[in-house]
Amino acid sequence: ARRSYLMGLLGQGIGPSLSPELHEREAARQGLRYTYKLVELSDAQLDPGRLRELLANAVTLGFDGLNATHPVKQAMATLVDDLAPEAAGIGAINTIVVDGGSTHGHNTDITGFALAMREGLADVRRDRVVLVGAGGAGTAVAHALAGLGVGELSVVETDLARAQRLASSLEGVRDRTAVTVATADRLPELLAGAAGLVNATPMGMVAHPGSPVPPELLRPELWVADIVYRPLHTELVRAARALGCQVLTGAAMAVNQAAHAFELVTGRPADRAAMAADFDLL
Ligand code: NAD
Structure with missing residues (x-):
């Protein structure tokens, strides 16, 4: 089984993102080597042609996955090879899984909020x-x-x-x-x-x-x-x-979107409770 992963985040203003810590700490718990790289995009890089090139380069360089955030969630959805149903429905993705040279788009903001609701507000x-x-x-x-x-x-x-x-x-x-x-x-x-x-x-x-x-x-x-x-x-x-x-805070969505992205990229279940505890400390 794979032990080493390369992951990244594409977007603007991503410096304060907690995603690198959330992913890398979960990987460390599982004994994996996992590098999560922030890729801050310039305005010129938002051009669709440049984004297509960036995605192709990430595949060539061996990235196993990418997160995408503002302002490229819609553009990246048009560039991947295929889309998970929830991502096709919204036309926006925040997660790309690279699998043998092909790219698959997902939206773990949707699945993350849904899971947060199912767990945190189960019986409402x-x-x-x-x-x-x-x-x-x-x-x-x-x-x-x-x-x-x-x-x-x-x-x-x-x-x-x-x-x-x-x-x-x-x-x-x-x-x-x-x-x-x-x-x-x-x-x-x-x-x-x-x-x-x-x-x-x-x-x-x-x-x-x-x-x-x-x-x-x-x-x-x-x-x-x-x-x-x-x-x-x-x-x-x-x-x-x-x-x-009954109250659900924003941590639930943030943790679950990261956990689901981690699971999609690694194919391994994430320890959501441990990730939530990490989130509280960050
Ligand atoms: P956005 O700016 O794209 O959208 C916010 C919308 O709210 C705008 O359309 C604005 O017109 C509207 N709005 C603002 N004040 C309003 C009011 N008083 N009444 C009605 N509408 C009002 O922002 P976004 O990217 O959609 O993110 C929104 C917020 O969600 C962020 O600030 C962030 O804190 C949070 N967020 C949380 C998570 C998470 O995982 N928990 C993920 C993404 C975003």
Whole structure:
């Protein structure tokens, strides 16, 4: 069996990424040699021709896998040889597996959030969910929620065109989920009838303080998932915990997307509990 792996991350602004530590620590636990290289892309390298060349070079140089992040998740999805079903449905990938010269695209943001929900909010009602934020992460969350069987998904966005694009991306892919789009002024009525709430806006981060949902709209029966993980205990998470809501922090998605990428690249199960403990220390 293989004992040595070469992995990388393509994107911009990736210096603070926790992925190298998460992957390398898990590999060390398993007695593997695993090198995770950050590949910070220049603006000129975002050109599709240059990205195609970069991917071919990575294959030639013996990379076993790559993660892809902002702003190349969509572009890389068009460059790999084939796509896993969840990645084809969204048209964006964050993980590439190199296998004997061919490249396979996956989206472990979707599978990672889905697993985080199944583990961390296992027994909650999922009939009506409000999702705030329809950027790249919110779109992955929406595909995961639809895959989990959410009946009605209300997408709340400042930018309604983005929310509409998210809704279109689910058409023909996840038709059993009814998607509606709305602006934040409708949060009171939407949350009154919802089982759960997911924050996929940057609000709660140090650079974006506050909460996208006023605390008075929360109630103990509403489950709350926040995907922001810097900090882990956002204003929304703290308000929800204080009320006694079931809460999922952003660590769950971050750890599970890394764990699934590790598993795809190595073909070995990851110790998710140990990775979560690492995450808490990083
Ligand atoms: P993005 O900027 O592409 O999208 C954010 C969206 O939220 C935008 O469309 C914006 O219009 C909308 N928005 C902002 N404030 C709003 C408000 N008050 N009400 C309604 N909509 C609002 O960002 P992204 O790449 O989708 O990431 C969003 C956040 O998710 C990041 O800041 C990061 O903290 C988090 N994230 C977490 C994980 C994880 O693994 N846990 C993974 C990716 C991203």
